[in-house]
Amino acid sequence: MTTLVEASAVEAIDLEKVYPGDVHAVRGISFSVEPGEAFGLLGPNGAGKSTTIGMLNTTVRATSGRALLGGLDVATDPIGTRARSSVVFQDTVVDQPLTGRQNLELHLRLWGKDGADGRARLADLCALVELSDVLDRPVATYSGGQRRRMEIVRALASDPQVLFLDEPTVGLDTRVRHDLFDALASLRERTGVTVLMTTHYLDEAERLCDRIAIVDGGRIVACDAPANLLAALGSEVLELRVDEPVQVEQLLVNAGVPPADLFVIGTTVTIVLRQQAGDALLERVRDRALVLRSVTTRRPTFDDVYLRLTGGRLDTDNI
């Protein structure tokens, strides 16, 4: 009996990248993205997000592991995989002296999609993000928002199966970012494209992605739907601002708080409250005469998810 299984849109299998000088940018990352899904790689600068995207779009050669796009191996069929994908980069990559139309037509020709269908799709996309009226002006005259929308339309013009967004909103003001979110949501709805994005903005990942992989130190430290990641923190966290965070941290661990439920950023100690009673923990701190500057209990946010996984985790070996 033969079972037919549709390939994942993107599959990374134990990808590793070591740059010269023994710099381990990515240390064995694996994930798969289903067709039509929006998947985010979220992590601090230097976590290995862009290198991972680079290995998937053939601009970075993997040291080991495999990357597949729509079932095609990136290493053995780079042109085939590039034909199925498009990238929106952090910065503008279109030729600014040329008009929007010249740039978009160049993209269609390079992707071999400059037939009647391609042109019709282009007109449709431009109308959707309100670019039609400026297409015959040089891109250099566009506003910041128009340029970003232009980049998205450029990337989608060739009808890719996979759209890579590599930190697409870095350096943009709030209005332009929201403009971009809106354009992306509309275009995704219209095209059904699979999206793989990197970002270090939490709200962006939460808003745009169906699933998020949090990357730290070249490894995936968590991967789930944003709501599930948030739910893992329970319903309440206790946030303490203290003068001696290291002592408070050790005290709380000794009091039975699991190290994974506790993170310290500067002078702020955040504790995920599960079975522990916040009042009892506070009593312990006060008993030791450690100074408490402020005490807050609140619902967990996505910031807590991120900080718990990527920073401030207690190094239990040193306790």
Added chain:
Amino acid sequence: MTATVTLPVPATTEAPVRTRSVPAAVVLAKRRLALTVRSPRSIVVPLLTPVLFALVIAPALANTIAAPAGRTAYMTFVALATVGLLIPLNCAFSGLGVIVDRQQGAMRELLVAPIRRSSIVVGNLLAALALTALQLVVLIAASALRGAVYESGVRMLWFIAAAIAFAVFMYGLAEILSVRLPSPVEYIGAVPAVAIVPFFFAGSLFPITSLPHWLAAVAKVLPLTHALALFRYGIAGSSGVRALHNIWGLHNAAEMATFSLLVLVAYAVVVFAGAVRLFARAGTS
């Protein structure tokens, strides 16, 4: 027994079409030309020095150095040599375009396009050849109006073949430099050494036999020396035969021209292939 077959993800509307290498190169050449048209300085600036040389310096040198009977011939000799200045300068400017693409981001888009990386280099080369051809016509016409005398006929094909081979060689060199020296400042600093210095040792203003023996030996291996000899053989008659004889020491002009063209083609193939290889490697870190 159960077997699992993984199906590729179906395209949302149609299967991806793979662009063939040659059309992709043509698309990219058109892009480069469209960018050049938007910045006419990149056409005019490489032309300035050779035109100045052909229109002002060549006649002045002819009047100063040559006997009255030989002035036209010498002016033609020097004016034609400026082709050996124009091609390297123009190719150097084209190499600068690659650096600009890299710095302004457009190269990133090209590197993720479903085309061979070599198409990007070939596209840039085609644009450089088209611009060079246009500039050569302007230069030759301007120097002819100033008094240089050129021959036309089938032998002109030697000129065209040599110009193409030399331009491919120089563009390959420019592409290599643009990868090795990714900062525009460093790149521009290297241009005189690559594009201008050989001009003075390749038989541009005087025959290479006038050079010290060891320098003449060096001149014989410079691609520009062979290119200049072929340019002259193609459209300036006897001075070309003498230039070829100065390199090869033979008496059959067609045979010597063939040897020189083979040398130029060999330089062009090796350097351009190296440029393509280097570019492709630099495109994937």
